Amino acid sequence: MTAARGSMTAVPRELIWWREADLAQWRELLERAMTAFAVAWDLDVAVSAFGNAGDIVLPPVLRSELAWAPLETSGLWVGCADAPVLSVRRALFGHEETEAWQHGDERDGTLTTDVANEAWRALGGALAGVFLVPEDDRNFPVAVTYPVAQRKPWSGALMAVISVRGSMSVQFGLHVPPELTRVSAPKSPRPGLPSRARIALTPVAAALGSQPIALVVTLADIELDLGALLAMQTGDVVTIPHSLQQPMTLAVRHANGGAGEPVAHAFLGAVHGTKAIELVGLADRPSTLTH
Template identity: 30%
Template sequence: MEAIVTQDGARPWRGAAAAVPLRCWEAGQLAGLSDAVQAALSSWQQAWGLAGSLTSACTVATAASLVGQDWTPLRFSGEIAAWLHAPKAAAMVATALFGDLSSAAVASEVVEACVADGWKRLAGVLQLAAAPGSTSVPASADVAPWSGAVEVVVTGVVDARLVLAPEVVEAWCASRGFARSTTRAGASQPLAAASDAVAQQMVSLQVQLVGCELDLGSLQELQVGDVLRLPHPLEAPARVLDGTGATLFGGYLGRHLGQLAVELVKNPSP
C-alpha cells in the first residue's frame, strides 16, 4: 500500500517494509516461564544449602524499568537477546553461605563457584550463553509496547532481573508445547469490533455550567445548604467535558427515572 503524502510532505502511514510483529503472552505462558525459572533456582539453592526464600515472577518488560541500570548481555542463538542485572548477587550469596565470615579469603572462591553455578542452571533453562564485553542496555525498541519482551524478577536469597527478548520466550514456549505468541487477522479467534471491545469501559464526564462571581466576604460566609444563583439560562447547553478538560458535547439538564440527567447535543455553544 502506498503511503499518503500530506501537504507538508509528512507520511502518516509507513510502508510494508517498516512493519513489525506485535507480540503478547498469555498469563499461563508467563506463569509457566516463572515456574521454570523458579525450579532451576530452587535446585541451585538446595544444592548449595542456601537458606531463605527465593521467588520469581515474569511480567511484560517496559522501558521505564531499564533506566539507570547496568546490564550484562547474554546471547541466544548467537545474538544478544537477553540482559541480566544482579549487582549484589555475590554479596548476598556470600552472606547466605558464610554469614559474618563472608569476607574471608577462602570464601571468595566458593562464592564465585556458587554464583556461576546458579547462572549456569538458569541459562540452561533459557538456552542462553554469556556474551563477551562489559555491559550494555536494551534499546527502547527491544522493550517497546507489544514487543513481546519479558522481565523476570528474582527476589530472596539473591536479587536479580533478567530481560528476555521475545525470541527467547518463544523458543521456551515452543519447547514446552505452548502456542505461538502472535495473533494474526484471519485466525480462529476473530477480532472484536472496537465498540464491543470498549463497551464495558467506564468514562468520567463533567458537566460545566456558566460560573458566577462572588466577593470575598460572601465567599467566606458560605455555609452548607446555601443556594448560588448561576447566570446560566435553561435554553443554553452546558459543556460536557472529558477527564482532560476537552469539550465533547453540549448538554441540557433534566431528569430521567427520578434522577438528574444530561441530554447530550452535538454542537456545544461557545
C-alpha cells in the first residue's frame, strides 16, 4: 500500500511547561479563592496539589475519565467521585442525608437541596474566577469530551487537587486546558513583590562609576622586520614615527590587553618625578560608557 506524500506526517505538538514563578502566582490566586469560599460556607478547603498536569499524581477517584465534567462554559474541567452537587452536599451535610436525598426520602426537605446547589455554584464560580478569560480572548474551541491526553508532560495544561472537609471530606480535581492557561497567565506581580515597570534602571555610567577601569596610553605603532628585531641590543635607538607636537591617544584597555575605544588625547610629561600625561582634548565618548 502506498500513501500520498505528506499524508503520514504528524502535526508537531506545541510544548508548554510553566515555570515555578508562574505556578506560584496561579496557586496563590487559587488558594485565595478557596479560602474565601471556605469562610463563606464554614468548610475547611485546601489546595493539596497544583502544577503542570504531567507532574500531578491524581488520587484513584479522579483517574478515570468518567470522573470529569466540564464546568459550564468556563473551559475548565472538574473531577469528583460523584456529581459535583452530590460531593458538595456530602461535605456540607454528611453521608446519611445525601443518601436519603439520592433515594427520594421524604424526610429530606428542599432546603438542603437548595443549599447544596448554591454552594456548588459558589465553588464553581470561585474556580472559574481564577482562570477568567476576557471575552475578546475566548477564540478557542471548548473540548466536548475530557482531554485526557493533556495529562502528558509539556501539554501546557494545569491540574489541581482540592480537599473540602465539613461533615465529610471530599476531593475535587481541577483541569485547566492549555487554551486557557495561555491567555489567563497572571500578568500582575504578586503582592509584596516590586513590578519591573516600577524599578528605575540605573544608567551604566552611574552604576559603574566607582569601578576601576584600565587605560592604555599609545604613543605609536611601529614595524620592524625580523632581522632588525633579532639584531637589537641595549642602547639601540628606535625611531618612532610620532611627532612631538602630536598628542597621544588614551584608550580603555580591552580584556585581551590591547587598546580599545579612545577616550582622550594627551601629551607625555612628568609630575614630581613620575611620568604623567596631560589631557588636551576628549575623544568622542564610547557609546558603551554613556548608555
